[in-house]
Amino acid sequence: MEIFRRNAKTSESKLQVELATLTYELPKLIGLGKELSRIGGGARGTGTGTRGSGETLLEYRRRNIKDRINHLKKQLKEIEHVRKIKSKQRNELYIPKLSILGYTSAGKSTLLKALSADEKIYVSKKLFSTLSTLSRRVQFPSGLSAIFSDTVGFIRKLPVELIESFKSTLDEINYTDAIIELIDASEENFEDKMLVVDNIVSDILRENIPRFVVFNKIDKLNFDKIQHIKMLYPEAILVSAKSKESVHEFLLQLEKKLLDFKVIKSKKIFVEYHNIWKIEKLKNNIGIKRQNQVDNGYEIEIIAKENYLNKILKEILNT
Numbered sequence: 001m002e003i004f005r006r007n008a009k010t011s012e013s014k015l016q017v018e019l020a021t022l023t024y025e026l027p028k029l030i031g032l033g034k035e036l037s038r039i040g041g042g043a044r045g046t047g048t049g050t051r052g053s054g055e056t057l058l059e060y061r062r063r064n065i066k067d068r069i070n071h072l073k074k075q076l077k078e079i080e081h082v083r084k085i086k087s088k089q090r091n092e093l094y095i096p097k098l099s100i101l102g103y104t105s106a107g108k109s110t111l112l113k114a115l116s117a118d119e120k121i122y123v124s125k126k127l128f129s130t131l132s133t134l135s136r137r138v139q140f141p142s143g144l145s146a147i148f149s150d151t152v153g154f155i156r157k158l159p160v161e162l163i164e165s166f167k168s169t170l171d172e173i174n175y176t177d178a179i180i181e182l183i184d185a186s187e188e189n190f191e192d193k194m195l196v197v198d199n200i201v202s203d204i205l206r207e208n209i210p211r212f213v214v215f216n217k218i219d220k221l222n223f224d225k226i227q228h229i230k231m232l233y234p235e236a237i238l239v240s241a242k243s244k245e246s247v248h249e250f251l252l253q254l255e256k257k258l259l260d261f262k263v264i265k266s267k268k269i270f271v272e273y274h275n276i277w278k279i280e281k282l283k284n285n286i287g288i289k290r291q292n293q294v295d296n297g298y299e300i301e302i303i304a305k306e307n308y309l310n311k312i313l314k315e316i317l318n319t
């Protein structure tokens with residue numbers, strides 16, 4: 001809890017930590033009831049006449065905590081409500097939204113930092129360096145963009161109070177198009193950690209959202225270990241969030257997976273010369289896979305999210 005407290009940076013994570021602490025404190029305080037009332041009773045024996053004051057104090061503290069808990073819950077609900085609206089707006093976006101999930105220290109923030117070239121993203125060896133969701137727009141080599149979100153890391157035996165408090169943050173993953181499950185492949189017991197993540201995710205996830213397993217920190221592995229992982233997880237993507245080349249390759253492979261899982265779609269279209277500026281205008285939101293010059297125009301294979309693809313086709317074919 002102390003680690004969480006120290007790392008809580010946004011007002012929301014501060015509220016969440018306070019809520020978790022109080023929820024944790026209240027049962028303990030109730031458990032203390034007998035002792036405290038005994039103190040009150042003892043005082044009567046000494047003739048100071050404070051019988052009952054111990055209990056009153058306890059009740060007072062209990063009520064105070066309960067009030068504060070209710071207040072915090074209300075505030076968090078409001079923040080969640082605002083985020084839901086934002087998420088919904090993002091959901092109506094014409095580019096895919098992806099969440100990076102994984103055990104604490106897997107390298108989630110490092111990956112987002114490398115993808116977005118945002119030096120300000122905080123990375124650290126300490127546990128739970130990230131407590132609130134952070135999103136960045138990232139471009140695939142094809143030109144297509146996506147929103148990538150960094151999330152709070154998981155641990156084994158995450159206290160129930162904390163799961164409750166962070167549910168709203170993690171709930172974000174229900175509003176994403178796909179999940180990137182990042183694993184520190186250099187850890188001896190990475191498979192145990194994968195299980196922990198799986199359990200928590202299956203607890204929170206409502207929909208059937210595509211999940212891609214990504215092994216990170218392969219710069220720390222020898223050739224044999226890499227081959228071993230490839231054999232065990234043929235579908236997985238391997239990356240070193242610290243290497244630029246590796247991150248480029250990661251984006252190529254990820255985009256392919258997004259196509260395979262129909263998060264994005266590709267379509268061949270024909271565009272006349274005089275309409276090519278329209279395609280130029282759409283860049284950033286679409287990817288271009290192939291472009292062939294043919295009679296009086298171009299044959300182009302574009303990739304985009306389905307809703308956007310439909311819109312583009314209407315706009316381009318209608319005119």
Ligand SMILES: Nc1nc2c(ncn2[C@@H]2O[C@H](COP(=O)(O)OP(=O)(O)OP(=O)(O)O)[C@@H](O)[C@H]2O)c(=O)[nH]1
Nearest residue numbers: 104105106107108109110124128129130153217241
């Ligand atoms: N060698 C190596 N180290 C890495 C790599 N990726 C991340 N790290 C290191 O791993 C540590 C944890 O990285 P973070 O990005 O903060 O991990 P995180 O998953 O965001 O952790 P939390 O926010 O605590 O959940 C840092 O010291 C990083 O420098 C990698 O590909 N190779």
Ligand SMILES: [Mg+2]
Nearest residue numbers: 108109129130
């Ligand atoms: Mg982090």
